[in-house]
Amino acid sequence: MYDIIIVGAGPAGLTSAIYARRASKKVLVLEAKNYGGQIINTLDIENYPVEAHISGFDFATKLYEQAKGLGAEIVFEKVVDIKDNGFTKEVVTDKNTYSCQALILATGSENRKLGLSNEEDLIGKGVSYCATCDGAFYRKKKVAVVGGGNTALEDALYLADIAEKVYLIHRRDSFRGEDATVNLLKEKSNVEFVYNSNVTELIAGDRLEKIQVTNNDGSVREIEVNGVFVAVGRIPENQNFAKLIKLDQAGYIIAGEDCNTNVPGIFVAGDNRVKEVKQLVTATADGAVAATAAVKYINNR
Amino acid sequence: MAVIEANNNNFEKVVLKHTGKVLVDFNAEWCGPCKMLKPSLEAVAAHSSDAKIVSVNIDDAEELAEQYNVASIPCLVLFENGKEVKRSVGLIPKDAIEDMIGGEN
Numbered sequence: 001m002y003d004i005i006i007v008g009a010g011p012a013g014l015t016s017a018i019y020a021r022r023a024s025k026k027v028l029v030l031e032a033k034n035y036g037g038q039i040i041n042t043l044d045i046e047n048y049p050v051e052a053h054i055s056g057f058d059f060a061t062k063l064y065e066q067a068k069g070l071g072a073e074i075v076f077e078k079v080v081d082i083k084d085n086g087f088t089k090e091v092v093t094d095k096n097t098y099s100c101q102a103l104i105l106a107t108g109s110e111n112r113k114l115g116l117s118n119e120e121d122l123i124g125k126g127v128s129y130c131a132t133c134d135g136a137f138y139r140k141k142k143v144a145v146v147g148g149g150n151t152a153l154e155d156a157l158y159l160a161d162i163a164e165k166v167y168l169i170h171r172r173d174s175f176r177g178e179d180a181t182v183n184l185l186k187e188k189s190n191v192e193f194v195y196n197s198n199v200t201e202l203i204a205g206d207r208l209e210k211i212q213v214t215n216n217d218g219s220v221r222e223i224e225v226n227g228v229f230v231a232v233g234r235i236p237e238n239q240n241f242a243k244l245i246k247l248d249q250a251g252y253i254i255a256g257e258d259c260n261t262n263v264p265g266i267f268v269a270g271d272n273r274v275k276e277v278k279q280l281v282t283a284t285a286d287g288a289v290a291a292t293a294a295v296k297y298i299n300n301r
Numbered sequence: 302m303a304v305i306e307a308n309n310n311n312f313e314k315v316v317l318k319h320t321g322k323v324l325v326d327f328n329a330e331w332c333g334p335c336k337m338l339k340p341s342l343e344a345v346a347a348h349s350s351d352a353k354i355v356s357v358n359i360d361d362a363e364e365l366a367e368q369y370n371v372a373s374i375p376c377l378v379l380f381e382n383g384k385e386v387k388r389s390v391g392l393i394p395k396d397a398i399e400d401m402i403g404g405e406n
Contacts, residue, residue, distance in 0.1 A: 034392055040333035057333035076394065124373040124390030133332065136359075137372045207370055227372065 002028045004294050005091050005100040006072075007079045010037025011280055012270025013106035014063045015287025016294075017072035023295040028100070029067065030093060032078035036060025037108050039280060041130050048280050059280075079107075080240055084263050087301075101301075102294035105241060105253065105261070106269040106287065109234040114146065116202050126208025131155035131229045138163045138227045144211055145169065146199055147231035150177040155231050157181060160188040167223055169194040169213060197221075199228065236272040248274055259290040267293050304346045307355045308362045315355055317383040322352035324402055327366060327376040329359050334392040335375040341395040345402070352379070352402040377401065 004020045006013045009031035020027045034040065042056035068074060077093035082103060084090075089103045111129040113119055119127055128134040131145070135158055143163045145156040148170040154177075156168045168185065173195045175182050185191050194213060201212035203222070211228055213221045236251045246254045246262040252274040259267045269286035271278045307315045307325070316323045326342055328335035346354040359366040359374060369378060369385070379387040379401055387401055 033394075034334070034337050036333075036337070040337055040392075042333070043331055055333060057336045060333075060337075124376060124388075125370065126372060128373055133334075134373045136329075137366070207372065 001088070002026050002098060002100040003298055004028075004102050004104060004291070005030065005089070005098055006104045006106055007082075007091070008037065008106035008108055008270070008272075009035040009064065009067075009074055010106060010108050010270060010283065011039055011060075011063060012108070012283040012287040012290075013037075013104070014067045014072075015284040016104045016106060016269055016291040017067040017074075017287075018070055019288050019291035020295060021067070021070035021072050023291070025295060025298065027072045028098060029072055029074045030079050030091065030098075031074065031076050033076075035064040035074065041133055043132055045280065082241055082244060082266075084244055084266070089265060101265065101298045103266045104269055104290045104294055105238070105245070105266065105272065106290070107237040108271045108283075109236045111230065112233045112235050114199055114202075114230055114232065116199070118202055118204065122202055122204055122208055125206065126204065126225075126227050127202065128227060128229050129231070131158050131231075134227070134229075135159050135162050140164045141226040142224060143167070143227040143229060144194075144199070144223060144225045145229045145231060147233070148172060148175045148177065149231065149233065150181065152231035153177040153181040153185060155229050156185055156191060157188070159229065160185070160191050163227075164190065166191045167194050167225065168192070169197050169199060171198050171216070172196065194223075202228070234271070238272050257289065259286055259293055265294075265297055302346050302349075302353065304343055304354045304356050307357050309364055312357070312362070312365055315353075316380055319353060319380070320382055322402060323355055323380045324352050324398070325355045325357055325378045325380060327357050327359050327369070327371045327374050327378070329374055332374050338375045338392055341398055344395060345398050349399070349402060 003025035004027050006016050006029045009029050017027050017029050039056040040060050045054050077095050081092040088099045091098045142165045144167040146169045159166050196216040197213045199211050200214040203210040210222050210224050253268040255268045267290040269290035270283040373390050377389045
């Protein structure tokens with residue numbers, strides 16, 4: 001029996017572990033993939049207080065070692081279900097079942113996919129969800145970026161300096177992302193805007209060769225590209241909690257800044273919570289708030 | 302066995318002319334997930350007698366990355382007697398690396 005179980009070893013989950021261990025609670029962190037979460041894909045973090053530059057990998061590794069050093073147990077198993085037995089909570093993984101007094105859900109989010117049939121098979125063969133990770137493979141090649149938010153705009157800007165040609169494909173006629181970035185993109189001679197359009201087919205042999213783009217007016221166009229970078233948002237990883245925990249329409253756990261869910265003793269921290277600003281610093285802040293709330297919940301029983 | 306570094310000069314000898322299995326890890330210094338994968342590969346290399354494990358830094362061997370159609374890293378390619386038999390893109394756990402080497406092709 002643990003005092004606190006934390007689901008997810010990203011910045012929010014590991015920060016929760018640090019706070020919970022410093023309050024002398026017995027802590028287990030369960031992680032399905034790798035520690036660090038999505039921050040490990042970031043080459044250079046420039047907006048986290050104190051360090052002007054740190055790689056996502058170094059940040060994640062230091063945080064992981066800090067949590068471990070304080071005595072948190074970190075186990076790599078995928079959580080498939082959670083149960084509320086009143087006084088205790090039960091956490092079911094693909095290998096074991098654990099119980100605890102308080103539970104913190106810090107699962108974060110994953111990339112939203114286009115939803116095309118051969119998309120998964122083409123990952124690493126022309127389909128990418130991370131421009132800064134894979135952009136270097138498209139030097140002097142043709143690429144498309146799909147999306148209309150800041151990530152899509154920044155990806156297009158980054159790729160414009162590497163690739164020969166960048167098509168920016170967006171389903172609406174204006175961007176949700178910042179105007180300043182849109183203006184920078186308009187100055188790039190190799191960026192072509194494809195508005196009111198969706199990617200409807202990925203045409204490939206061994207690797208991606210063309211994309212089919214359908215305009216909202218019904219007209220269809222094929223564009224030759226070597227790569228397509230998908231930046232159509234993220235999906236919170238809350239599917240396995242939906243029976244018990246209240247989610248909003250987009251799948252985020254409904255909780256205020258206090259990180260309380262609808263179930264007493266279950267808290268949420270990080271990108272899988274409804275919130276305006278999803279940044280590293282707000283994820284770690286959630287971690288501190290959720291752990292403090294969990295400790296208080298246990299101590300007041 | 303330790304992980305062996307390979308580049309354009311020795312790839313043929315180290316990988317293609319090798320009889321048996323070779324797992325090639327295409328990676329780069331700037332790639333966070335590649336760094337996360339490294340300890341698992343080292344652990345597998347230390348305990349495995351089934352396959353040789355080779356690391357290729359794609360920035361030092363652009364031609365190899367191009368030749369083998371590597372478009373995302375980390376990318377693990379399993380060769381057997383010089384021929385590609387399996388491929389995995391992205392960060393995977395140690396068990397999955399062992400499965401990749403150990404499984405029937």
